[in-house]
Amino acid sequence: MNRKTSIGLSILGAILLMASAFYYLPYYVTKPGMAKELEPIVEVEDGYDEEGNFMLTTVRMGRANIYAYIIAKFSKYQELYPVEEIRAENESDEEYNIRQLHMMDNSKTAAIEVAYEKAGKQVDYTYKGVYVLRTMEGMPADGKLMPGDLVFKVDGNPFNSSEEFIKYISSKKPGDIVELDYKRNGKANKVQIPLKELDDGSNRPVVGIQLVDDKEIEVEPDVTVQSDEIGGPSAGLMFSLEIYNQLNEEDLTKGYQIAGTGTMSPDGTIGRIGGIQQKVVAADKAGAEIFLAPFEKGVKGSNYEEALIAAKDIKTKMKIVPVDTFDEAVSYLENLKEKSR
Structure with missing residues (x-):
């Protein structure tokens, strides 16, 4: 093989190597993320300080290329999941990310509610409308509404819950046209949408969106939670504890490094999360001394x-x-x- 051919083959090999790094398989790979102190993230106005720390734990997740797939196959605390186990049917990456971020917002709202009520503080809400998590392919809203849109009126009428919105739509007939007022990137818009019969034998007319209530919690003293790009609901428990700790003079950390995970419902119930073993690994690496885990009433x-x-x-x-x-x-x-010093 002459030198020219050898160089050409080396260049071709390098190109193929680089190209394969950008070829994604139909899998997601997850691995231990980080354990992050919550005091810099959560701030209750004039709140109390703490000797130790509460920490949220995360799992890193991304689409698997060939190399990530191989590494995950031989790594104990990396897991592979088919795309359909992570995303809903026909859900885009953008829709999935929006859904995860909104789940985080709901988690923060529930955490604030639980912590303030435990501290004996007043909790009020301002209802904003229904938040579009995703549009269903082939349904009336497809191409007219987008994930992240906030629908706040139907046929000129405001509503006070997603139940009210669904009840109004259900009172119509397939083929009827409804006018929706919505906000996108802060700008108000209107759109007319013909209703379509849901293909489940119910003959129920639908717009064709997956939605959740969007409401703003109002508390005194004020609280700010800067979760940035962290998605999902699994930090609910630790948010609740950090907020409650800042509202009360007694320091619950007692000087310890306390990590944990679990969803938080408005009634104070802690729920199951994914990636618990990876979060244990992350917490251990960060030096946590205590890890709070959902017990799920002791189920196997x-x-x-x-x-x-x-x-x-x-x-x-x-x-x-x-x-x-x-x-x-x-x-x-x-x-x-108290932790001895």
């Missing part, structure tokens, strides 16, 4: 059980604590002994 294969398995495997000294409710988490922390 609970987040708590999975967290214990990972903790034993990585030989961490971090204590794994099972919790089902916000009150249980607070009670555990209230009974902790």
Whole structure:
């Protein structure tokens, strides 16, 4: 092989190598993310300081190329998921990201509500409308509304919940036209949409959007939660604890580094999350001493059980604590002994 041919083959190989890095397989790969201190993220106006820290834990996730797929196959705490297990049918990456960020917003709202009510503070809401998470392919709203749009009137009438909106649409007939007032990027618009019968045998007319209520919580003192680009609802428990801790003079951290995870419902129930073992790994690397995990009332294969398995495997000294409710988490922390210095 002459030198010219050798150089040509090397260049071709390099091009193919680079191209394969940008070829994505129909999988997502997840791996341990970070454990991030919450005090710089959460700020209650004139709130109390803490000796230790509450930390949220994350999982890193992205589309898998050939190399990421191979690495994940041979890595203990990396997981592969088919695209259809992560995204809804026909859901785009943009729609998925918007849905995750809005789930985070709902998580923050629930966390604020639970923490303020536990602290005996007044909680009020301002209803803004229904938030479009995604449009259904082939349905009336497809191409007319977009993920992130905020619908606040139907046929000129405001409504006070997604239930009211759905009830009004359901009172119409397939083929009827409704006019929706909505905001996109802060600008108000109107659109007329012919209703279509839902293909489930119910004969129910629909617009064809996946939606959630969009409401703004009002509390005193004011609270700010800067979650940036973190998506999903799994930080709800830790947001609640950080907010409640800043509202109360007694420091629940007792000087410890406390990580954890779990969704938070407005009634204070802590829910299951994904990637618990990867979050245990992330918390251990960040030096957490306590990890709060959803107990799920002790069901087989609970987040708590999975967290214990990972903790034993990585030989961490971090204590794994099972919790089902916000009150249980607070009670555990209230009974902790102060960390010796």
